[in-house]
Amino acid sequence: MLTAPEQRLFDAAADVASRLPADGTYLNTVASAVMDIHGDIYTGVNVFHFTGGPCAELVALGVAASAGAGPIAEIVAVGDEDRGVMPPCGRCRQVLLDQQPDTRVIVPDSDGSSSVPARELLPYPSQHPDANPPRLLRFSPGHWTNVVDGVKTATTRFNDPAVPGPATLLFEFDDRYRSLPGVVESVEPVRFADITDAQAALEGCTADELRTALRTHYYPEIVDDDVVDFVRFRVAGKG
Known part of the structure; x- marks a missing residue:
């Protein structure tokens, strides 16, 4: 199931795809839409050519960059002739991982469509240690x-990596995203069963309450021996 912002993003891409010329003049067959951390949407279409024209996702990313968009929170590609959501190709997956690693990608699944983190689409990527992409740390609006x-x-x-340094704190409200400039101060791996009351206090609860909340609302599959990341952060300009 798609969230309200994701559905709005899909609708934008589907609208562009429905208006692609059918006579083959430009050989545009896929439309893409990206949404930045402010909830603004930018669209693009593929430019097919036998020499290797760019995919729609790359065009949409370029449009967003030229408009001064913020870090990209979501992306989708939709085929013409009602082909629906299309997963990104291997090249686009590598580009997303290098340039927008925390974006979510809408992909087709057995229930229609859902979104997954870009990193899950490329489990064995080429590593680029000098890359310094913008990072997102996502939160529920509550x-x-x-x-x-x-x-x-x-x-x-759990299985949601963060790295120390600047990051946008992104809150996924149903109507629109809200964000704050932030800083990830530290990332400490800890066994799930060994979370301490002192750590949990930084989240406003006890260790037992935190473990219960994580199992109930976020990670129902987690077990005591799993290693989680305890991430300390602050709003930029505070602390």
Whole structure:
């Protein structure tokens, strides 16, 4: 199932795809739409050519960059002639991982469409250690007030890597994204069962309460021996 912003993004790409010329004049067959951290949408189409024209996703990323968009939160590609959502090719997956590693990609699945992190589409990528892409740290909207007020200064993540340094704190409200400039101060691996009360206090609860909440709302499959990342962060300009 797609969230409301994701559905809005799909609709934008589908609208462009439906208007692609059918006479083969330009050989445009795929439309893409990207949404930045402000909820603004930018679209593009592929430019097919036997020498290797760019995919629609790359064109849309270029359009967003030329318009001064923020880091990209979501991306989708839609085929012409009602072909629906199309997964990105291998080259586009590598580009997304290098340039927008925390973006979510809408892909087709057995239930229609869903979104997955870009890193899950390329499990054995080519590594580019000199890349310095913008990073996102995503939160549910219920955490907005506590993060703004400095009550919540940590988050526990499972299979959701973060790295120290600047990051956009992204809150996924149903109507539109809201974001804050932030800094990830540290990332500490810890066994799930060994989360301490001192760590949990930075999230405004006890260790037992935190483990229960993580299992109930985020990671129902997690077990005591799994290693999670305890991520300390702050809003930029505070602390």
